[in-house]
Amino acid sequence: MSRQANRGTESKKMSSELFTLTYGALVTQLCKDYENDEDVNKQLDKMGYNIGVRLIEDFLARSNVGRCHDFRETADVIAKVAFKMYLGITPSITNWSPAGDEFSLILENNPLVDFVELPDNHSSLIYSNLLCGVLRGALEMIRKLRHTADT
Amino acid sequence: MADAALFEFLHTEMVAELWAHDPDPSPGGQKMSLSVLEGMGFRVGQALGERLPRETLAFREELDILKFLCKDLWVAVFQKQMDSLRTNHQGTYVLQDNSFPLLVRMASGQQYLEEAPKFLAFTCGLLRGALSTLGIKSLVTASVAALPACKFQVVIQKS
Numbered sequence: 001m002s003r004q005a006n007r008g009t010e011s012k013k014m015s016s017e018l019f020t021l022t023y024g025a026l027v028t029q030l031c032k033d034y035e036n037d038e039d040v041n042k043q044l045d046k047m048g049y050n051i052g053v054r055l056i057e058d059f060l061a062r063s064n065v066g067r068c069h070d071f072r073e074t075a076d077v078i079a080k081v082a083f084k085m086y087l088g089i090t091p092s093i094t095n096w097s098p099a100g101d102e103f104s105l106i107l108e109n110n111p112l113v114d115f116v117e118l119p120d121n122h123s124s125l126i127y128s129n130l131l132c133g134v135l136r137g138a139l140e141m142i143r144k145l146r147h148t149a150d151t
Numbered sequence: 152m153a154d155a156a157l158f159e160f161l162h163t164e165m166v167a168e169l170w171a172h173d174p175d176p177s178p179g180g181q182k183m184s185l186s187v188l189e190g191m192g193f194r195v196g197q198a199l200g201e202r203l204p205r206e207t208l209a210f211r212e213e214l215d216i217l218k219f220l221c222k223d224l225w226v227a228v229f230q231k232q233m234d235s236l237r238t239n240h241q242g243t244y245v246l247q248d249n250s251f252p253l254l255v256r257m258a259s260g261q262q263y264l265e266e267a268p269k270f271l272a273f274t275c276g277l278l279r280g281a282l283s284t285l286g287i288k289s290l291v292t293a294s295v296a297a298l299p300a301c302k303f304q305v306v307i308q309k310s
Binding site: 014015016017018019020021022023025026028029043047050051054055058085086087088111 | 153154155156157158160161162164165167168169187191192194195198199202223224227228230
């Protein structure tokens with residue numbers, strides 16, 4: 001009986017670390033392939049973008065959120081629904097611009113960086129840059145979907 | 152805790168990226184990208200293996216380890232168990248997945264057969280890496296006759 005219980009916990013542990021470990025392997029490989037941090041950052045952003053444009057469909061199918069009426073609502077959905085669903089964390093929303101068209105998401109516990117240490121020679125590397133690309137791709141796709149729906 | 156879908160999305164993008172970056176269509180170029188993916192899978196497999204508590208690692212036999220991969224590791228990574236495990240009891244194992252999640256979205260049947268190896272390389276490395284942490288040196292290859300079913304062949308290397 002207890003052997004079964006142990007098995008379940010191990011699977012869960014491995015499952016939650018799979019993405020983090022795979023992401024780490026990817027960044028390591030990109031650092032080998034590209035000569036400088038800037039190029040790695042760009043590549044992570046591009047890959048994230050490609051993921052984002054597909055992820056948004058998965059998100060819409062699974063989350064059942066309705067249309068956001070304004071950008072503040074969008075920020076809430078991103079932080080409280082999307083991040084929670086995919087990464088199990090809820091970043092805080094801060095730093096709103098006066099025009100209300102810009103905000104910051106602060107990740108206190110970023111699962112991507114578990115067990116990660118950056119060596120000194122990669123000070124310009126934006127390790128989690130994939131996330132920026134994902135957000136960019138997903139939001140751009142939403143804009144396109146809305147436009148198609150409206151016309 | 153990262154959602155399972157994220158790994159699939161990331162894996163698909165990695166396959167696309169590693170191919171685009173090295174667009175050498177000659178067999179040599181292809182092999183390099185496959186081995187890069189396999190190498191990444193190997194490191195991840197090793198790391199996954201390292202996180203297991205000591206008690207789990209007290210396997211009695213080689214076959215127990217393979218069964219562990221087919222059940223626990225596969226469930227952790229793909230949310231399902233391997234469909235069958237066969238062995239010749241002389242160090243060769245064939246693991247069959249009739250509905251391999253990384254192939255399921257692609258197609259079924261003979262379409263995209265040529266593309267399939269790219270989607271299996273990382274997982275071959277994952278198996279090899281996990282085995283390595285569990286004290287076993289191996290060679291892992293994969294074959295696809297008809298999507299989304301595939302077979303992973305594990306050949307234990309005696310040192």
